[in-house]
Amino acid sequence: MRGKRSHKGKTRFFTAPEELDRQIGRKVEDDTLQHDDFSPSTSNKAAPGSSQTSDTSGEDDEGPDEVHHKGMSHLIEVCNPNQGAAVIDDGPSRKEIEAAARAVADPLKLKSEVELASDLARLALVRKEREQAALKREQEKQARDAAREAAAQRAQAKLQALRQKGKPGQHKRAAAKDPTKKVSDGVQTTDSCAVTADAH
Structure with missing residues (x-):
């Protein structure tokens, strides 16, 4: 070297x-x-x-x-380019100005008429679907309330029937002792009870 x-x-x-x-x-x-x-x-x-x-x-x-x-x-x-004086640009660039204008402007003004029409159609569909869903929920709630009311009425009817018959098991014992004898509280013999039980 x-x-x-x-x-x-x-x-x-x-x-x-x-x-x-x-x-x-x-x-x-x-x-x-x-x-x-x-x-x-x-x-x-x-x-x-x-x-x-x-x-x-x-x-x-x-x-x-x-x-x-x-x-x-x-x-x-x-x-x-190094010979001349450096150019100092103090103002914001075009992109910065447009971004600031977009941030301040109303978003609806930026959209075209076609986009606005499609947005309104989409909003109408969403509103209709929500109304249908609310109606369906209301119908389901009414059906549940009706079923609950019917169940409460059936339970009340059973309770009433049990009170009229007396204690459970008392009816069977009385029928087992004497099948031809009438049982108190307006119930007929065991044969008629069997017929009414089959009817239910």
Whole structure:
């Protein structure tokens, strides 16, 4: 590695934009001075027999604005974004403005007429389904209440029948002792009880 050296570790030097402008200005001045030295008008100045007044009139004909360039550098435009001053944008971006407007605006205004119509149709369907579900729940509640009321009435009727017959088991004992004898509380013989039991 004696003969070859890597250039990666070297520090790099950058020239400030102001310094570049000064150097470019000097180069332009030097170019114009050198160009004027080699131009035919200067050779005419040096020619014998010419007066100073004629030389000054010749320079006025060319015009001071005309600059003679050397090479191709005047044809190439250099656009270096780092040379110009940085543009500072203090205002919010377009996306931020639109997001803020959307946040403040009414959400219904953002939707199109087709979307609004579909939303209203969907809401009508949901409302109808909810009404049907509420009606169904009400009918089920009424059916449960009616079933509960019927069960309570049946239980009350059974209780009443048991009270009229007396204690349970007393009727069977009396019938077992004498099948032809009538039992108290308006119940006939065991044969009629069997018939009424079959009827139920």
